[in-house]
Amino acid sequence: xxxxxxxRDFTVTQLLNLINLAQKTGTLTLExxxxxxxxxxxxxxxxxxxxxxxxxxxxxxxxxxxxxxxxQATVIKTRAADKSDKELxxxxxxxxxxxxxxxxxxxxxxxLDIVYQLFAWVDGFFRFDPDVLPPEDRITLRLDLENIIMExxxxxxELEQLSEELPNLDMALNFVQRPGTNIRxxxxxxxxxxxxxYINPKNTIKQIAKANxxxxxxxRRIVFGLLQAxxxxxVRPAGMPLPPQARQLPPVDRREQSSLVNxxxxxxxxx
Amino acid sequence: MQTVKMVVTGPxxxxxxxxxxxxxxxxxxxxxxxxSSEAEKIKETTTVAMDFGRIxxxxxxxxxxxxxxxxxxxxxxxEILSEGMLGFVVVVDSARPETFREAKGILQTFRAYAPTPYxxxxxxxxxxxxxxxxxxxxxLKLDSKVKMLPCTATDRDSVKKVLLELxxxxxxxxxxxx
Numbered sequence: 285x286x287x288x289x290x291x292r293d294f295t296v297t298q299l300l301n302l303i304n305l306a307q308k309t310g311t312l313t314l315e316x317x318x319x320x321x322x323x324x325x326x327x328x329x330x331x332x333x334x335x336x337x338x339x340x341x342x343x344x345x346x347x348x349x350x351x352x353x354x355x356q357a358t359v360i361k362t363r364a365a366d367k368s369d370k371e372l373x374x375x376x377x378x379x380x381x382x383x384x385x386x387x388x389x390x391x392x393x394x395x396l397d398i399v400y401q402l403f404a405w406v407d408g409f410f411r412f413d414p415d416v417l418p419p420e421d422r423i424t425l426r427l428d429l430e431n432i433i434m435e436x437x438x439x440x441x442e443l444e445q446l447s448e449e450l451p452n453l454d455m456a457l458n459f460v461q462r463p464g465t466n467i468r469x470x471x472x473x474x475x476x477x478x479x480x481x482y483i484n485p486k487n488t489i490k491q492i493a494k495a496n497x498x499x500x501x502x503x504r505r506i507v508f509g510l511l512q513a514x515x516x517x518x519v520r521p522a523g524m525p526l527p528p529q530a531r532q533l534p535p536v537d538r539r540e541q542s543s544l545v546n547x548x549x550x551x552x553x554x555x
Numbered sequence: 556m557q558t559v560k561m562v563v564t565g566p567x568x569x570x571x572x573x574x575x576x577x578x579x580x581x582x583x584x585x586x587x588x589x590x591s592s593e594a595e596k597i598k599e600t601t602t603v604a605m606d607f608g609r610i611x612x613x614x615x616x617x618x619x620x621x622x623x624x625x626x627x628x629x630x631x632x633x634e635i636l637s638e639g640m641l642g643f644v645v646v647v648d649s650a651r652p653e654t655f656r657e658a659k660g661i662l663q664t665f666r667a668y669a670p671t672p673y674x675x676x677x678x679x680x681x682x683x684x685x686x687x688x689x690x691x692x693x694x695l696k697l698d699s700k701v702k703m704l705p706c707t708a709t710d711r712d713s714v715k716k717v718l719l720e721l722x723x724x725x726x727x728x729x730x731x732x733x
Contacts, residue, residue, distance in 0.1 A: 452667075517698075520667065
């Protein structure tokens with residue numbers, strides 16, 4: 285009988301720990317509120333991960349990892365459509381375009397990126413199917429789970445803290461207009477520059493993350509840093525309607541409103 | 556009769572109830588309860604729903620001051636209290652830097668509820684360990700345009716100054732909009 289249950293009762297961290305200790309072989313299926321994920325293991329080692337319908341083909345991963353250009357990826361997809369990932373990998377290595385290490389680095393980064401995201405899943409169901417493994421044509425890895433569990437837990441804690449600091453990713457950002465502050469004079473990383481280039485009251489943080497293909501943790505880290513440095517501020521996105529409760533004075537004319545405020549001023553002065 | 560409302564908000568034990576008490580013409584209708592949490596026992600009682608003060612202007616106009624509960628578990632009241640407010644005051648205890656971050660969070664939350672004018676009252680400026688208004692502005696990362704005023708919530712004149720500055724801001728905003 286397969287191992288199954290609710291993520292509310294048994295967390296991803298606990299599941300990975302169990303798989304590691306029991307040296308299990310098989311595939312763990314996680315069904316979140318809007319997405320499913322599959323992680324496969326052989327004798328307690330992580331070998332493969334797939335998130336939703338995301339293109340996990342070798343060509344896409346190499347393009348994502350910057351090992352080939354998007355144009356090269358398109359050419360490879362067209363010309364080697366009938367080749368499996370394993371065959372394609374061998375072809376690229378044998379033809380001297382890439383080393384085995386290049387391929388493994390991309391696969392590892394992609395797999396870990398998926399697994400680390402899963403640590404934050406608290407809603408949904410899980411099922412472990414013993415002996416079910418990824419399709420034969422996929423290249424698999426062999427990663428120790430101990431380090432992954434430790435790093436995932438650390439990131440989860442960081443995400444929780446950042447979520448507390450920055451609870452709403454539907455807000456937009458604006459540069460702080462402060463004398464002596466110029467964003468050009470600040471040393472920013474490439475990733476930070478990518479975010480900065482999209483900062484505009486029209487773009488929500490979520491949209492900026494999507495444009496830069498960043499996950500929640502990555503965007504929160506960068507935005508939190510920019511906020512802490514006082515370079516940006518959170519603003520309501522342009523065009524976002526005010527919540528219905530955000531009404532101000534009753535809709536009377538301006539003169540009447542000013543008169544009312546002046547009355548209040550005079551009264552408080554006289555107290 | 557027309558009634559208008561201002562909200563006095565801020566972290567736990569920042570001095571919101573005292574602020575309203577100092578200016579209200581009626582005894583503040585308070586919803587204070589004894590504090591149950593050991594961690595928050597820096598004072599005996601706290602506001603659990605709202606404080607309520609009143610200033611009558613004339614037969615046709617009354618200003619109500621609503622103080623929000625400071626403890627985070629009562630923050631569901633904030634949205635209700637912010638409805639239709641003319642402006643709001645964020646009271647910050649200048650001598651408790653551990654509450655500054657929370658004050659900033661409360662400020663942002665209220666700005667999201669209603670983008671009305673607001674001022675920040677740097678309370679307990681009479682204490683030796685109070686941060687200066689300038690230092691507090693940096694700690695709270697407030698723009699120089701935001702009005703930040705030294706305050707002693709138990710002193711009526713000090714509270715008057717804060718409320719008047721808020722009303723001036725409201726008036727200025729009306730002029731800009733018209």
